[in-house]
Amino acid sequence: MFKLKLKDRHKHLLLLVKENKFRLFLAMVCMLVIAVASAATAFLVKPVLDDIFFNKDAQMLIIIPIAVILVYFLRGLGSYGQAYLMNYVGEGIIRNLRNDLYDHIQDLPLAFFHKEKTGVLMSRITNDVNIIKGMVSTAVTGSLKDCFTIVGLTFVIFYRDWKMALFAIVILPLAFYPVVEFGRRVRRVSTGCQESMGRLNSFLHETFAGNKIVKAFGMESYEKKRFSDRTLELFKLEMKVVIARSLSSPIMEFLGGIGIAFIIWYGGSKVIEGTSTAGTFFSFMAAVLMLYEPIKKLSGLNNAIQQGLAASDRVFDIIETESDIKEPENPVQIMRKPHRVTFEDVFFKYDDVMVLKEINLHVEAGEILAIIGMSGGGKTSLVNLIPRFYDVDRGVIRIDGTDIRDASISSLRDQIAIVTQEPILFNDTIRNNIAYGNRNATNEEIIKAAKAAYAYDFVQDFPGKFDTNIGELGGRLSGGEKQRICIARSLLKDAPILILDEATSALDAEAESLVQRALKNLMKGRTTFVIAHRLSTIDYANRIVVIVNGKIVEEGNQEELFAQQGEFYKLYQMQYSNSQDKEFQPE
Template sequence: MNTFKRLLQFSRPYWLRIVIAAVGSSIVGGMDALFAYLSGPIVKKLFATKDWSLLQLLPLAIIAIFLVRGLARYVNDYFIRTSGQLAIQDIRNELYRKNMGLGLGYFSRNQTGALMSRVLNDVSLMQEGVANVITGLFRDGLGAVFLLGTIFYLNWKLALIAFLVLPATVYPAQKIGRRIKNAVRQSQEKVGDLASILQESYAGIKVVKAFSMEGREIEKFCEANRGFYHFLRKSIKYEGMAVPLMELLTSLGIAAVVWASIAMIRNGTMTPEAFLSFIAAMIFLYNPIKKLNSTFNTLQRALAAADRVFESMDMEPEIVDPPSPLPLTRAEGRVELVKVSFRYEDENVLTDVSLRADRGEIVALVGPSGGGKSTLVSLITRFYDVSQGAVLIDGIDIRSLRQRDLLKQIALVDQETILFNDTIANNIRYGRPDAGDADVEAAARAAFAHDFIVEMPEGYRTSIGDRGVRLSGGQRQRICIARALLKNAPVLILDEATSALDTESEQMVQKALNNLMKNRTTFVIAHRLSTIVNADKIVVLEKGRIVESGSHSELLARDGVYNKLYQMQFKD
């Protein structure tokens, strides 16, 4: 019920549509009740009084009733379904907004495909359920109320006999509905597995092809698809049981009413025309009740999806702004880590790290893989919070700042060139959407990207495809550098920015990086030590600790980790 109430809360902004739909439902239900109530008297008048003039008007009356009923049904369906769709649209927007507010830890713990499945598949299942449920509750629910009132008005004794059957349907409906909900929840988890396999195989199709692993990927997909079918089959089985069971119980009620009616007609306490009106009303009544039972099963499917959606929506962000953040417009660029330790789940990643970078300094982070270099710069951006110690910018603990204010001070160029399926210009101005064309071009020139951009079919307006697939590795990296240049932040983080490039591209990108690093406090993560020999300070990280620190020449003079790394790269 809590999940259902929460679903209904999203419909509150659209109450006017729901009221209009309720009016339409009332007319539909009223027409059904009127048709059932008048059926007996009309038949009696036709055959008892032989008034055949009424027979000529009857077809027109039937057409008029069903015309009014049809228009009312359209009004009901249109307004109730659109209100449901708008509510679901709000849910999807809210879910995406909440997901985007969560930290990187949440995304590293969950598969991308599974997260996509919740936003798309689970919400779509809710969409189907909410539309049908709200429609059913209003149209079929109000119709059942009108018809129930009619049968009690016609003969309350027979109505009680008919009504006794209804409670008998509640228990099996609940049992079946609960099983449907569990089966649907498990099947939706399998849909998430399918989405994850699709996302991985499509994104890594080049690797799949290169290693001829299409068969293995197909087998994985088929196996996950079988798991999805297994739980979906359960849902189908339980839904298939619901209708025959409902019809069987309904037949018991009809049989009991017919038996009692015959006895009443025999002893003269009920007229045949009253019996006809009652049977018509009862048949009309069981139809919306049967639909409501089907609606209940649909609701269970929607609630199973809603549980998963609200579970994701209720996730609390690990990184939050302070209640009273300190103001920071533009930082000078002094960055300091004070006895910083970081623990991720059960693993110590950094231990007692202290580091200072003054304004305009270039600090290089080197060391064996897994030493904690990328984690260290992720703490500077506050993608994660330190377990102990503090990260300071201009002497201010970054936890005292708004995340937005902090990230305005930092530009990132990552080893993984993340570009969006948009124009080159919009990718460059991603960090500054209000930047003019002249600013975009100036950033591209400084990144040595202007020449290849103007050779594109539409220049800066050229769409670069998904993740920039239409560009070479060096071109993508220079677009990322232009993006960082345009942001013009005082602190710069370069995470293996040239690691995946060939020699010619690396030289061009390195020139662009030199322009980018001017007058900025820069943290460089590099495995190629040749790219950081001119750094003001080189920090060597091993197993989460700083083991050495100094200039290139100072570290070479020592027989330490840096010297060994350097000799390994340049021993030839």
């Protein structure tokens, strides 16, 4: 009746259900109680009418009300028990699924996060998983209870008048056909709804996170209009779901009405003939009317399943995405010590376009290598290859002779500290931000790192000192201060390889000088890759490479490159032609 194809992904869901066998069993007992109590209610209509009202039996007048109270009490108890147990199972499954999803997303490579919008991913974990919950709780909770109840009531109608019961059974599938048809439509449209919701989320994320730019460019009304267009799109889709969903009920009710009209005509004529009693007729009627609720719910079940399957497809699409940055079978553990890093004939592309070509680099342990070049040249891509955020397309990168693809990813990344242009801190205390990735750090170590990063003094001015939450500070932290906390974090990690990707580019000259001093402390004794836009920031480099369009075009120290009058010289000319005050003096 329901299009339930058990793909592997749905088996995964069922496995989660199976873990709760005992609770499910108890819940089923509760459902049986509900079903028997419901059937008993319809069953009792006959003695009420025939024994009390027609035969005026005084004893029954006591017994039946007591029986009614008992039946309703048991039914209430059963309802509570099954609702509690089934929701416990449902919520638990959803929690597991959310955790699985989050764990999996965390393990996906950086490329995945560049492709997928944050808002869409958030919508997968919040919205879609919620819809699956709807499916699991309605499907498992509702359907079993309703099936049991239907069986109980069907028993009553057959017991009271089997001929009339047969007729009712014939009508049922007819009433179901439109329901199945509408279910299909609901699934289709609700997929559209969820996709639209995901887009809405990522839109919100962008315009709230980037609100400063929205305001600065006076784009508020433009964004309001765009948002309103998106909510309109969602509105239209939601309304389609509403139409499909709300049409299925009245159609069923109408078909049910036809059936009831017939039962009244047929059953009534038998009572008039004297071959049946009013009690039998009304008991039958009561059971048929009571059948309506569970059947209607079962039809809603189809919709819930269709929506849930659509949502679970989206969730499992992510769960089944495999990371192409794989841990080798026999990973080499890289030990903590100064490292030599070599690029041998490395090529790299994102999609089709090669962004790095023929890269050959030998960086000795403890050497500071500066990488410069115009924006878009491939500098960030080059350093992203070292921690295996991406894998090379051709060639090899080695650390002390070991191909990094043969190393355990965690031991590889353990060797590397990164400071980027955008200082990323988490909404946690300053202490925890500095100790990020190094939770066992002692207070002394944290303070030492903060001092070396020139962050200690300003942290001391905060109300909670190192226990101040980053969130509490709001906009109070300047770019330079954030960057110095990031540097403290890297100092504490104490990794032998250091990557500085335009760490000072976003700062003004004053903030930069402090950050520069902090960086100088950080670089000491480490194999360092420093990407810099401003030539003034590469004074301590032992060697400089210039990258143009993904190729290393020049290599040497400042004096040599300056004398060559090539790319480096051009960059220098561009930067200093307008500022007389900054004399460039090669050593």
